[in-house]
Amino acid sequence: MTQWLVLSVIFVPWLGALLLALSSDRAPRLQHLVASAFAVVTGLLSLCLLPLVTERTVVSVAAGSVFGNFTFVPDGLSVFLTVIAAVIGCLAVIFSIDYMHGEAQLGRYYSLVLLFIGSMTGMVLTSSMLLLFFFWEMMAFCSYALISFYNDDPKAVAGGMKALIMTQTGGVGLLAGALIAYSFLGTYDIQTFLAYAHRLPEFALSIMAFGFLIGAAAKSAQVPFHTWLPGAMEAPTPISALIHAATMVNAGVYLLARFYPAFAAVPGWTTAVVVVGVLSAFLGAVMAITASDLKRTLAYSTISQLGYMVYAVGVGAVYASQFHLMSHAVFKALLFLGAGAVIHAVGTRDMRQMGGLGQKMPFVRNVFIIGTLALAGLPFVNGFWSKELVLEEGLAHGPLWAYILMVLGAGLTAAYSLRMVYMVFYGTAKKEHHVHDAPAAMRTALAPLALGTLVTWLLAGWLSELLTGSLPYHLSHLHAPGTVELIVDVLTAPATLVAIVVIAAGLLAWWYRDLFASLSKAAALPAAMAGADFGFEWLNRVIVGSTLLAGSVLRLTQTGHLSWNALGIAGGAIAVLGLLVWGS
Amino acid sequence: MFNEMNVLMLGILGLFAVGLYALLAVRNLIKIVVALQILVKGAIMAFILAGKINGHMQTAQSVALTVIVADTMVAVIGLALAVQVKRRLGTLDVNELTSLRG
Amino acid sequence: MYLINILLAAGVVYCAVRAVIAKRLLASALWLAGTSAIVAMVLYNLGARELAVIELSVGAGLVTILFVFAISIAGEEGMGERTNIPRPVVWIAVLVFLFLLGEQVLPHIIPIPGGWDLESPFTFALVLWERRSLDVMLQIVMIVAGVVSALGLLAPAMAPQAVKKAGQAAGHKNVAQTAAGDTAENSRRTTAAAGEVQG
Numbered sequence: 042m043t044q045w046l047v048l049s050v051i052f053v054p055w056l057g058a059l060l061l062a063l064s065s066d067r068a069p070r071l072q073h074l075v076a077s078a079f080a081v082v083t084g085l086l087s088l089c090l091l092p093l094v095t096e097r098t099v100v101s102v103a104a105g106s107v108f109g110n111f112t113f114v115p116d117g118l119s120v121f122l123t124v125i126a127a128v129i130g131c132l133a134v135i136f137s138i139d140y141m142h143g144e145a146q147l148g149r150y151y152s153l154v155l156l157f158i159g160s161m162t163g164m165v166l167t168s169s170m171l172l173l174f175f176f177w178e179m180m181a182f183c184s185y186a187l188i189s190f191y192n193d194d195p196k197a198v199a200g201g202m203k204a205l206i207m208t209q210t211g212g213v214g215l216l217a218g219a220l221i222a223y224s225f226l227g228t229y230d231i232q233t234f235l236a237y238a239h240r241l242p243e244f245a246l247s248i249m250a251f252g253f254l255i256g257a258a259a260k261s262a263q264v265p266f267h268t269w270l271p272g273a274m275e276a277p278t279p280i281s282a283l284i285h286a287a288t289m290v291n292a293g294v295y296l297l298a299r300f301y302p303a304f305a306a307v308p309g310w311t312t313a314v315v316v317v318g319v320l321s322a323f324l325g326a327v328m329a330i331t332a333s334d335l336k337r338t339l340a341y342s343t344i345s346q347l348g349y350m351v352y353a354v355g356v357g358a359v360y361a362s363q364f365h366l367m368s369h370a371v372f373k374a375l376l377f378l379g380a381g382a383v384i385h386a387v388g389t390r391d392m393r394q395m396g397g398l399g400q401k402m403p404f405v406r407n408v409f410i411i412g413t414l415a416l417a418g419l420p421f422v423n424g425f426w427s428k429e430l431v432l433e434e435g436l437a438h439g440p441l442w443a444y445i446l447m448v449l450g451a452g453l454t455a456a457y458s459l460r461m462v463y464m465v466f467y468g469t470a471k472k473e474h475h476v477h478d479a480p481a482a483m484r485t486a487l488a489p490l491a492l493g494t495l496v497t498w499l500l501a502g503w504l505s506e507l508l509t510g511s512l513p514y515h516l517s518h519l520h521a522p523g524t525v526e527l528i529v530d531v532l533t534a535p536a537t538l539v540a541i542v543v544i545a546a547g548l549l550a551w552w553y554r555d556l557f558a559s560l561s562k563a564a565a566l567p568a569a570m571a572g573a574d575f576g577f578e579w580l581n582r583v584i585v586g587s588t589l590l591a592g593s594v595l596r597l598t599q600t601g602h603l604s605w606n607a608l609g610i611a612g613g614a615i616a617v618l619g620l621l622v623w624g625s
Numbered sequence: 626m627f628n629e630m631n632v633l634m635l636g637i638l639g640l641f642a643v644g645l646y647a648l649l650a651v652r653n654l655i656k657i658v659v660a661l662q663i664l665v666k667g668a669i670m671a672f673i674l675a676g677k678i679n680g681h682m683q684t685a686q687s688v689a690l691t692v693i694v695a696d697t698m699v700a701v702i703g704l705a706l707a708v709q710v711k712r713r714l715g716t717l718d719v720n721e722l723t724s725l726r727g
Numbered sequence: 728m729y730l731i732n733i734l735l736a737a738g739v740v741y742c743a744v745r746a747v748i749a750k751r752l753l754a755s756a757l758w759l760a761g762t763s764a765i766v767a768m769v770l771y772n773l774g775a776r777e778l779a780v781i782e783l784s785v786g787a788g789l790v791t792i793l794f795v796f797a798i799s800i801a802g803e804e805g806m807g808e809r810t811n812i813p814r815p816v817v818w819i820a821v822l823v824f825l826f827l828l829g830e831q832v833l834p835h836i837i838p839i840p841g842g843w844d845l846e847s848p849f850t851f852a853l854v855l856w857e858r859r860s861l862d863v864m865l866q867i868v869m870i871v872a873g874v875v876s877a878l879g880l881l882a883p884a885m886a887p888q889a890v891k892k893a894g895q896a897a898g899h900k901n902v903a904q905t906a907a908g909d910t911a912e913n914s915r916r917t918t919a920a921a922g923e924v925q926g
Contacts, residue, residue: 601723603657604810607648611820618827629732630836633769636736638832640743640762642825647747649817652806655752655797659759662790663743666766669782670739673775678836683854686778687862690855693778693785694866698873700790704797705879711801712883718806 044099046090047113047166050123054083054130054159062152069147073138076151080127080134083158087127090120096511098168098232109229114168117507118515121363122165122295125370126288129490130158133283136378136486139479140279140385150190154283157183161288165295170219170229177215177260180289181208187284188276200272206588207269207581211259214252215296221249231299235514238303250304253296254313261293261347264320268581270344274336274390278381281336286343287374291366294350298359302514311355318352319443319450321345326453330460335380335392338461342416343373345450349431352447358434360505360519365427367504371497372415372424375490379409382483383465386476392461397470402478406466408491415494417458418451418544426498426531433536434520444536451540452547459551501527633674640667654710654717658703665696731772739765752803756794763787777851797880 057079064072093115100113115123134154141147157180164176182205189201222234225241238246257263262270262285273285284290297314304310325345332338346369353362382405383398384390399406415424428451435444479487502524509519522530531537600606644664651657669689676685711717739762746758763786771779855863 600811602811603654603719603722604649604652604812607657608812608816608820611645611649611824615820615824615827618824618831621831622827628836629729631833632729632732632736633773634833634836636739636769638825638829639736639740641828642821643740643743643747645824646817646821649812649820650810650814651747652808652810653752653804655794655801656747656755659746659755659794662759662786663746663762666739666743666762666786669778670766670769673770673773673778674836676775677773682774683849683851684858686775686851687855687859689775689778690781691862691866693781694869697785697790698869698876700793701873701880702876704793705876708797708800708880709882717801717804720807720811 043090043093043095043115044113046086046093047100047115050083050086050090050127051159051163051166053086054079054155054162057083058152058155058159060152061148061155064148066146066148069143072147072151073141076134076147076155077131077138079155080131080158083155083162084127084131087120087124087162090115090123091507094120094507094511096232096513108171109169109223111172112168112230113166114232115166116511117509118295118299118363118512119165121367121504121507122288122291123162125291125367126158126161126165129287129370129374130154130161130283132374132486132490133279133287133378136282136381136483137277137279138482140381140483141277144277150187150277153183153186153190154280157187157284157289161292164292168231170222170231170234172229173231174212174216174219177256177292178209178212180284180292181205181212181260184208184273184284184289187280188273190277190280191275194275197275200269200275203581203585204269204273206585207266208259210584210588211256211266211293213256214254214259215256218249218252218256221245221252232514235300235303239306243307246304247307247310250300250307250310251313253300253304254310254317257293257296257351258317259293260296261290261351262321262344263293263317263348263351264324264344265577265580267321267325267344268578271337271340274334274340278336278377278384281340282374282377282381285340286377287370290343290347291350291370294347294354294362294366297351297354298362298515301354301357301359301518305357305518311357314355315352315439315443316355318348318350318355319446320348322348322352322450323446323453326450326457330453330457333393334390335384335395335461335465336377336390338392338457339373339377339380342454342457345454346373346416348450349428349447352439352443353431353434356435356437356439356443357518358431358438358520359515360508361427361430361434363508364501364504365431367497367500368415368423368427368494371490371493372412372422375408375412375487375494376416378483378487378490379405379412382479382487383409385483386479392464395465396468397466398476399466401476402466404478404484405487408487409466410462411491411494413458413462417455417548418540419455420541421498422494423496423498424494426501426527429531429534429537429540430527432540433531433534436534436536448540448543452543452550455544455547456551459548498527499524630674630678633670637667637670637674640664640670652718652720654707654719654722655704657719658700658707661699661703662696665692665699668692669696732769735765735769735772739769752798753795756791756798759794760787760791763790793880800880 057076060079061072061076064075066072094117096114096116098112098114100111102111104111134151137150137154141150144150160176160179160183164173164180167173167176185201185205187201188204189198191197219229222241223229225245226234226237228234241249255266259266270285270290274281276285322345325341325343325348329338329341329345332341346365350362350365350369353359353365383395383402386402387395387398389395411422415422418425418428432444432447432451435447501522505519505522509516512519640663644660644662644667647660647663648657651660669692672685672689672692673682676682676689679685707717710722714722716722742758742762742765746755746762749755749758764783767779767783767787770782849858
């Protein structure tokens, strides 16, 4: 039973992807219908997995000694992320019915989305590092193809290429780590690795740990690999909500959390994770406050919020990171889809051209404000509880300087959240827009997410049961409280008070921004730096540029001449013979 | 050293050499199919020779039969491709068939 | 026996060389048929009676017919001798390959006085059908693939050119007629050749 469920959560969306890839674009209504049906079924199947959580391997496909067994383990962490991917995927597909209405090539769009959902569930459910890498790269491909969905727009194509190269570069670290584990343990199985990681020599474990950190940072758009995410905003907005806010970018956090027990003892690793998280959280917030593009603002805030999760893993609070992941997935999907509704109605992404939309789009305004409250970390929506828990754990187990920067980041988050809402929904209308409120399918997707933003923190106790019940290697790092315990814990912690004061200060600072007008000249330099991604752009340019250069050099080997290709084959035969002669 | 089996083996090696040389040095697409045929003839002979030496002649024949079938199909497909190339691009010169250049 | 083997080995290489250096494609195909015939003789001498017959009929017969057929469609074509690969590179590749293979194989060919046969109660048919039936399945699949691709040998030029013709036809009625004539002729040829293949 469980095994069929695990396999169907992966293969049902893939089946849908296949059907939609083969479907005719002349029947868009049918495509919308089929895609939604498959997405909803996947979401329901993932929910069915919840009571079946186990730490045992339920599916194991023998694939020979080289590839190891292809195993799948639906433990707490996996199932939790499967549900997030499948349910938010389902809502994003429903949202797309209105958002993508009348667009061309829906078959390609929906098949890639469903392919992505299946890859994401496979990535979290598998317990083979090789398959993990495989699904990881499939997600990167879907992300690339969907960013470049409008493939007649050079910006979209460039953004997709950049995202692909950056995440692939990180994927090399993941593959290297998997191969090292295999060369020492003879298996790709993650459970075995977690059990016997201490038997690896220290240098090998260090290479693995930092390789995985690079992979995770590239995937989760963390400093210094973050600059692909703003470029990824050329994708259709439901894609930004699903892939670049709620699910795929969480893969890096998942990876760190999954392997935390094995790497925690590696000298310098936890510090490195904390540094990456703090830098991303703080710099992301600074960049968000200076951005004027609605989706870019949200992208920077995603970098910042993912930084909080990475920071939480770094200080050893795996539970807090997953709890914030859940909150963030829900409220950020809500914000992105709300932004999608606004952009769809207004036709521009520039916040300076919006304003005064609140009266014309009351529904979208209301749900967007709920999401913003959670993003800013105001009581008592889900973002508040999880962010406070992260900060509290950070104060208790992490370095003080990191905590101070994180709290400052929380203040900045409050400021840019308020700025965003104000610029979009209030103030005077800059332009006369003939806008209408969100249509039915968009509301269908937005309403559950808004509700979720209000209530998912009540699931804290359930989540801790889920995680503690099936993760034997993580038990000592979980610090998982029950719901009531969490409420008392957070409300009485001094960290909470500090954070609330700073958040309030952030809100006030933006509200009375006129008082700081004289400071704006002094702020010009940091603003310019933020606009230039703090100079990290050069690193990305180096990576992307050198990859493309290597590609054009390798292109020389593709002469297109049959004779040269035949010479290559002959060279292969000679190499095999040489191995036979000198090898034996 | 040069017993009668070794003489045949030299013949097989000769076939391989001629086939490999032709594969690399010949410009006409149809002649490249000829080169492949020569290579496979050598392989068939080698199978039977090995069967003779091992004493498993019938098994060697069965395997070599599969090779003959595969080889014939390679000839059919190769010639079909060559004919289509000629019809579409007007030439069989592999020096000019470079549309796969990167 | 020794002398016959020397003659056969020399003959097979000679025919192969002639097939490669022949100026005309038709001559090349005929020399290939000769190679095949000598290979069949070698097989017969070694005791592979059934396979020798198959090699003679398929290798020297069917394949040669296919070659002649393809050459008659594609036509002879004058072109230079050299590919883009420098000749020394070709020679080095061939010689290294030969050296490595010869070093691996030649010392292991041990003479067997009188010969021996570990499979004496089994006939070729028995071995093929009972012990290697999977091979037979594979062969059937390959033959089907070959028949399908033979249609490519016979078909007129495929899609892109057909589209181009249709585009021209809009402008020039004459071209359209020629194209139609072409197609009719080709379809006739297809039926004829299909009969030939079956025969």
